[in-house]
Amino acid sequence: MSITDPVRLSGSSAGGEVASMECAQVRFLSVTDVESLVTLEESTWDEDQAASAGELAARIQAYPQLGIGAFTADGVALASLFMKPITVEELRAAATWSDCAEVRTPAPARTRSLFGISLSSIDADAVTAIFEFFWPYALKGGWRDIYLGSPMPGLRGWMKANPEGSPDSYMREKRHGLPRDPQLRYYHGKGFREILECKPGYFPHPASLDHGAVIRGRIPLAAGAPLWRLVPLSWLHLMRSTLFRLV
Numbered sequence: 001m002s003i004t005d006p007v008r009l010s011g012s013s014a015g016g017e018v019a020s021m022e023c024a025q026v027r028f029l030s031v032t033d034v035e036s037l038v039t040l041e042e043s044t045w046d047e048d049q050a051a052s053a054g055e056l057a058a059r060i061q062a063y064p065q066l067g068i069g070a071f072t073a074d075g076v077a078l079a080s081l082f083m084k085p086i087t088v089e090e091l092r093a094a095a096t097w098s099d100c101a102e103v104r105t106p107a108p109a110r111t112r113s114l115f116g117i118s119l120s121s122i123d124a125d126a127v128t129a130i131f132e133f134f135w136p137y138a139l140k141g142g143w144r145d146i147y148l149g150s151p152m153p154g155l156r157g158w159m160k161a162n163p164e165g166s167p168d169s170y171m172r173e174k175r176h177g178l179p180r181d182p183q184l185r186y187y188h189g190k191g192f193r194e195i196l197e198c199k200p201g202y203f204p205h206p207a208s209l210d211h212g213a214v215i216r217g218r219i220p221l222a223a224g225a226p227l228w229r230l231v232p233l234s235w236l237h238l239m240r241s242t243l244f245r246l247v
């Protein structure tokens with residue numbers, strides 16, 4: 001899919017009706033997008049989880065090449081992805097999502113890893129478009145992998161049915177070869193296939209019993225990093241729909 005070719009997308013309106021929305025633009029975010037991003041945050045996250053306008057603006061200003069949004073022609077935000085550079089040491093030392101997500105300038109100089117601060121969406125195709133948009137820039141920038149701290153919304157129910165189990169064993173549980181948890185399964189489908197660590201008290205999320213699963217996705221084709229630095233960005237854009245799919 002090309003970012004210049006509008007794509008028909010379907011999503012839910014605030015009133016619950018299914019509306020047809022067209023993703024007209026996928027691009028890096030600017031502070032002028034904050035109002036529509038706040039609306040998206042409020043429709044996807046609980047009140048105590050949604051980022052404020054100030055927090056969103058700070059992320060955009062600190063990491064202008066690591067915040068991406070998909071919008072309708074009217075400027076309605078359909079999906080957003082915020083990332084930041086992180087070192088493996090920082091990730092290991094971080095107890096909570098807030099530690100991982102903290103906006104720091106200057107960012108650590110010597111890392112090829114990113115942390116996905118948040119992904120918010122009201123339309124699955126818009127998320128696909130965002131990842132597809134980002135891969136050429138990721139290769140050009142020399143990024144190798146993205147870490148995420150995912151909720152595990154099935155944990156609470158599973159622990160009730162399996163009181164002898166542990167959050168860590170649930171996080172690693174598989175069904176038909178895929179993660180048992182629906183959100184870990186979702187991320188597995190997006191290429192986040194390494195399940196690394198279960199962090200208790202990671203963020204307020206009742207269904208996850210406040211646990212977060214630290215997972216990792218490798219940037220497709222990142223192993224060829226030295227080569228990609230030489231290839232013009234316009235070529236990488238042309239190649240992306242065939243080569244840069246994670247799945």
Ligand SMILES: CC(C)(COP(=O)(O)OP(=O)(O)OC[C@H]1O[C@@H](n2cnc3c(N)ncnc32)[C@H](O)[C@@H]1OP(=O)(O)O)[C@@H](O)C(=O)NCCC(=O)NCCS
Nearest residue numbers: 044045118119120121122123124127150151153182183186
């Ligand atoms: C997670 C999220 C970004 C996925 O958005 P999306 O790509 O538009 O995909 P959908 O919401 O349509 O979900 C796709 C599938 O994953 C499943 N899934 C994803 N997150 C899930 C969750 N928390 N609980 C249960 N199922 C989930 C959905 O059930 C759906 O399955 P289906 O295709 O069988 O219906 C979006 O649901 C969202 O913004 N959630 C709130 C914020 C959040 O949890 N962000 C990620 C944490 S960093």
